[in-house]
Amino acid sequence: MDVSAHPLVARARRLATELLLPEAQRVDRDGVPVSHVTAVKRSGLLGVVAPEAYGGSGAPAAVLRETAEILAGACCSTWFVQTQHHTPVQTLAKSGLPVRERLLGPLSRGELLSGVAYAHLRAHPRVPVRARRERGGWRFDGTVPWYTGWGLNDVLLLAGVTDADEVLFAFAEAREQPGLRASAPLRLAALSAARTVSLELAGLWLPEEAVALRTPYDAWAPADRARTLNANPAVFGIAEAALSLPAEPVAGPLRDRLGDVRRRAYALADHPEPLEHAAERLAVRAEAFEVLGAATTAAVVAGGGRALALSSRAQRLAREGLFLLVQGQTAETRAAHLRALTGAAG
Template sequence: MTATTAHPLLDRARRLATDLLIPEAERVDQEGVPVSHIEAVKRSGLLGAGAPVAYGGSGAPPDVVRRIAEILSGACCSTWFVQTQHHTPVQTLAQSGLPVRERLLGPLARGELLSGVAYAHLRSYPRRVPVRVRREGGGWRFDGTVPWYTGWGLNDVMLLAGVTEADEVLFAFAEAREQAGLRASEPMRLAALTAARTVSLELDGLWLPEEAVALRAPYEHWAPGDRARTLNATPAVFGVAEAALSLLAPETAAPLAARLADVRRRAYALADRPAPLERVTERLAVRAEAYEVLRTATTAAVVAGGGRAMSLTSRAQRLAREALFLLVQGQTTESRTAHLHALAAT
């Protein structure tokens, strides 16, 4: 047996999916991710899957972490999307040498706290500066707009980022609640994953102390690592596609399953290469190919479901909408351009 099939965390992920996420997924899609789902995820130990063992995490290898994401996203993409935000703060703290590491890495790795992230807006820099940070007193003042923040009302803390006047990125932790200098919009109504409680955040003098800072680095040093994360297909693409294939008759599913396995193998082989910014064109091409298999699988599930697939209680219809969401999740100008070129060539 391989690590991907035998690791105990995978047993926990499958139980969580089978016992809770799948049976409740259509209701959650319409009503929102409940706090009880988040508490179940916290208890499962999955929030610390890739976290250092010394801080209470499991230190699981990448293939296990990816398979967990596939299982959760295929079961309930909204719940997966809320909890997947948590892993970036954990990774950031694991690599940080600043005092906040000792305060928060343990609680996050053990699942005592759930963290969200508010940093995707940095990808528009230097064309735009949605969030500006400047020194104030013994800390930092944040001003601007975070266009997308997922998990509002579910997260305990957030990892918030902005750009300083010295062209540095600065990441700091804040409590995930309205407070002086931080106001949230009403939850957004989206075509898919409205359940994940996504809002925009208005920052008007939010002040965070120096000891809340987890990362401070020149933008040009940080950006290549962030770019690398957007070049590869996310495991959720394979999780949702696999869930869609489970709704098909075996003779229909078999050739699509073979295509899915092939592109998944190539995508993960590229993701595991030690130089994350090499073979960029190939990575983006495989990413686009993974989306094409996802689209085909979810479309087939809708076709197989017939008129019933138009009901909001239809699993096939929910998976098709989730597939649309994944097309733009983590999208950059570079990945969008490559995907459009791939679509135009078909």
């Protein structure tokens, strides 16, 4: 399939060219504005993989990857805010619970933007957020270390672990309320603009009707592991953007390497068995980061001293590349990446 001809890919390119790229340095300094979120909502990109019956486009995964590359290469902070939205949409599309009918349409049509608060589940068997039965609903207690899009999202998909070792996902309004308090925005070396905070939960109560998923941890974990094994499309988007800065004798060979890794990464991502070839997936993931590092380094070197100015696109892309090294990281991906860096056998 030639995804470049898909209407949503054309919309992503137009959004990137007309808004995201021209504003990217200002956004990096001042934060993702509400107007960017409004533009993304209007573009239809929030419903790229959402069911058509609920107002989405039902596009294949290849279109989601292509649009992610385009948005991340233009403004990684805006991409990172909106990319959180696709997990709630996909969770609701598979859910048979009442919240599906309440929220899947508004999320698919881009009327609402959702964030996610579930990466802490990867700390299992440690339980940073506990969910317990209370008053016909669920009480959440604990700490969400990272929550992106605070002040921009309309709703959030929150996960906790029950006393029966189940994972429980439920929707809440993305605002301070009894039992939910946000920290000040975290100061990060990159993507501070994405408005990331930590959330303190002290008796946040959500009704049963807010629950989107409840399943044993051991049943949920394999699908989550599969998501983390593959290379992130944003890696290719930022690398491609970086390679627009050095001269062609430098960019050309790196672009060839990037294209080769990208083809192999996406072939693995499209494999019908998402947990097969795990070692190869991790190796290709590490290789993608190697090319990303070379591309952003080349951009900085080519820019010379000017590349260190905060107004420089080269240094922003380099910092965004550093961010992607740890975004979505698990103990397994960290170990595989470190082995690749040292040349150790898997």
